[in-house]
Amino acid sequence: MGLIPHSDMTLLTILHQLNGVDGLEVKKNGLWFPFNVNPDAFVVNVGDIFQIFSNGVYHSIEHKVTCNKERERITVTFNLSPNFEAEVGPSLSLINAENPPLFRRVGMEDYFKQFFTIKICGKKYLDNMRIQPSENGD
Numbered sequence: 419m420g421l422i423p424h425s426d427m428t429l430l431t432i433l434h435q436l437n438g439v440d441g442l443e444v445k446k447n448g449l450w451f452p453f454n455v456n457p458d459a460f461v462v463n464v465g466d467i468f469q470i471f472s473n474g475v476y477h478s479i480e481h482k483v484t485c486n487k488e489r490e491r492i493t494v495t496f497n498l499s500p501n502f503e504a505e506v507g508p509s510l511s512l513i514n515a516e517n518p519p520l521f522r523r524v525g526m527e528d529y530f531k532q533f534f535t536i537k538i539c540g541k542k543y544l545d546n547m548r549i550q551p552s553e554n555g556d
């Protein structure tokens with residue numbers, strides 16, 4: 419019950435936990451931390467597209483959700499992503515000789531479609547977007 423570890427493939431995800439039942443956990447430095455949701459605040463997750471667009475300056479957050487049999491848990495999620503005509507890739511303003519692109523550039527529609535061809539597992543989808551050092555000419 420709940421959600422297995424994953425990062426959101428979106429740009430940003432806004433979460434609103436409705437009925438005060440916690441269960442969200444976030445991974446930091448390899449450790450899982452329970453997240454006590456403030457009922458008066460939204461939770462904003464940095465997604466994979468944010469990490470790609472910022473060329474690794476920001477990191478998408480790995481998270482999971484554990485539910486329990488006693489109390490139902492309700493969360494509304496709002497996902498923000500570029501439209502299908504856009505490209506997903508590092509911002510050109512952040513790329514130069516010292517900072518080569520760390521991620522591939524792909525049309526949003528393909529990025530979205532490819533996501534549904536893999537089994538969600540941690541940050542695997544983002545890793546799939548990484549440029550290998552040899553591709554960078556290193």
Ligand SMILES: O=C(O)CCC(=O)C(=O)O
Nearest residue numbers: 421426433442483493495
């Ligand atoms: O239920 C939650 O708090 C998180 C949901 C989530 O991780 C997601 O929709 O990607």
Ligand SMILES: [Fe+2]
Nearest residue numbers: 424425426481
């Ligand atoms: Fe998520």
